[in-house]
Amino acid sequence: MATLAEVARHAGVSASTVSYVLSGKRSISEETRLRVENSIRELGYHPNAGARALASSRSHIIALMVPLRTDMYVPVMMEIAIAVATTARGFGHDVLLLTGEEGPEAVRRVAASGLADAMIVMDVELDDERVPLLRDSARPSVLIGLPGDPAGLTCVDLDFTATGALCADHLAQFGHKDVAVIGEAAAVYRRHTGFAERTLDGLRSRAREHGMRVIHRPCEGSYESTAGVLARVFEERPDTSALVVQNEAAVGPMLALLRQQGRAVPEDVSVVAICPDQVALQASVQLTSVAIPAQEMGRQAVELVMAKIEGREPAPVTLLPPRLTVRASTGPAPTAP
Amino acid sequence: MATLAEVARHAGVSASTVSYVLSGKRSISEETRLRVENSIRELGYHPNAGARALASSRSHIIALMVPLRTDMYVPVMMEIAIAVATTARGFGHDVLLLTGEEGPEAVRRVAASGLADAMIVMDVELDDERVPLLRDSARPSVLIGLPGDPAGLTCVDLDFTATGALCADHLAQFGHKDVAVIGEAAAVYRRHTGFAERTLDGLRSRAREHGMRVIHRPCEGSYESTAGVLARVFEERPDTSALVVQNEAAVGPMLALLRQQGRAVPEDVSVVAICPDQVALQASVQLTSVAIPAQEMGRQAVELVMAKIEGREPAPVTLLPPRLTVRASTGPAPTAP
DNA sequence: CTGAAAGCGCTAACAA
């Protein structure tokens, strides 16, 4: 592996000049710059990451903490992770993958060792034990998700309250009066992840304004549990004419069950899903849906964290506005028999 | 951040002693070891990653290259990635996440900069452009997947040939004569990822021995495409009594469609899936399946790569044996009408 | 606009 010194010798300049050509931190004459760049290319030089980190105390690495749990919809996590990685590369940074397994200790370790310059934390819970550590840490961090108390933190998330409200508005327009929310797995609520509750709040309060009735049932997402939930819903509220589904795994089973029960979508029942577009498009009926902007969240998280690394102080909370795409699964409420 | 020198002073020993306590590379008296460990704890010392990497030319980082594409079943990728990360931590290593985006250049960059000590590459194609680079690279690497020519490489993968054969055996036992394979998306075959072809080969040749007829149709996995594939299958081979499904996304739609068509599983049609257990268990009929051992693959990949880092030379190809779990979706072939 | 040189914090000979 070629070293900076070798490049310097090859180009007939000093080491510092090569360094400055690389960093652009002081002006270099066109001529020497070209000579140096040539040498770099010819020797196939890549700066040594360790040496650079040691001398500059910047590793050009961003740590990404993903949850170990698997009860959330995994493709969304993956999409965020990939967006983070590619966006970070655009800023000349790499991404270190931390699983939740180490827990809060990972935060300490990475910060203290200087392994990463900053940290992005996914799947934040309302009362997350990593949050106090992050708040006190000398290294910048950005959360994807909203903890109970975001004071002193930087967070990005989809505006789930607005998402719920948007669903309510859309269904109200079609004259629906009885709405059922097929929610996330019970464990998600028990863990108080926040987003599920916020969706529900937004939907409920807007529904009230529209004079709609709402019931909510958690759903594990398997075929069996979806069947159970659906049965209970129509038993308790036979006039239910619209379903809002927040558990992506339940989408497929639910549509299959409705078909089986002879309930046509959207003639008998309208369905709005909160899910990635891919899921909405692959379903047996193209679903009206509010998309989870996974890429956008990853991208934003990196931009916020880079801002902090560079000493700027971004807005503490960034809520991405939801977008509802009307497809084939929603329509007017059936007129009373 | 405390430095090693500070720890040394605090413990009343030399820097090298602290270093050796940390690395265990030479024997230390019980007494000094304890004193040093205490100081480390008291000062909350974590070795500086950059300095360590520079001095030892080992970053204790393993790069993991994940595909950018999203036409493979994402949860499996994620599960492998998480298994890699947690296993690596057990070896005192961290994982750097590289997306396919940079392409082969990432291999060069990471190797030359010393950012990572080794590399694990997922979703390897039969004729992968990263493979020659990896083969020539000074840094160890392990592939998850099997390229066309594994010479000079280290690879782990599920034994897909055996997987196909296993499916054939199981169905033959039940007296099935006409089998249809619902395969991966056409793009997967076009890309020559290998595993899909190997499954098919294994299944076909074993089927021949059993006197079974096999047809194979690629399937995109959406409800619509699954419907089309299924229709064509039963049109061409009305006597088809068993389905082998290799595209996880098609599982849900397929079961829904069969139910709709009045084909009972397993009375009229047996179904074997090649998919993660979670998918097999969440389906409307508990599926007889061959599991994708994602965790095991991740774990093995790390162990192989660690062996190479430590100078050992592991077996070039590790094929994990498939395991078929019998559940509710397979049974005797229906007797001719 | 460019060069010289002092570290950054740690590892690993070499010495004792």
Add this chain to the structure above:
DNA sequence: TTGTTAGCGCTTTCAG
């Protein structure tokens, strides 16, 4: 069993 010390390759003052 422990200490001394010379780098590892780069960044960044300080000089010129």
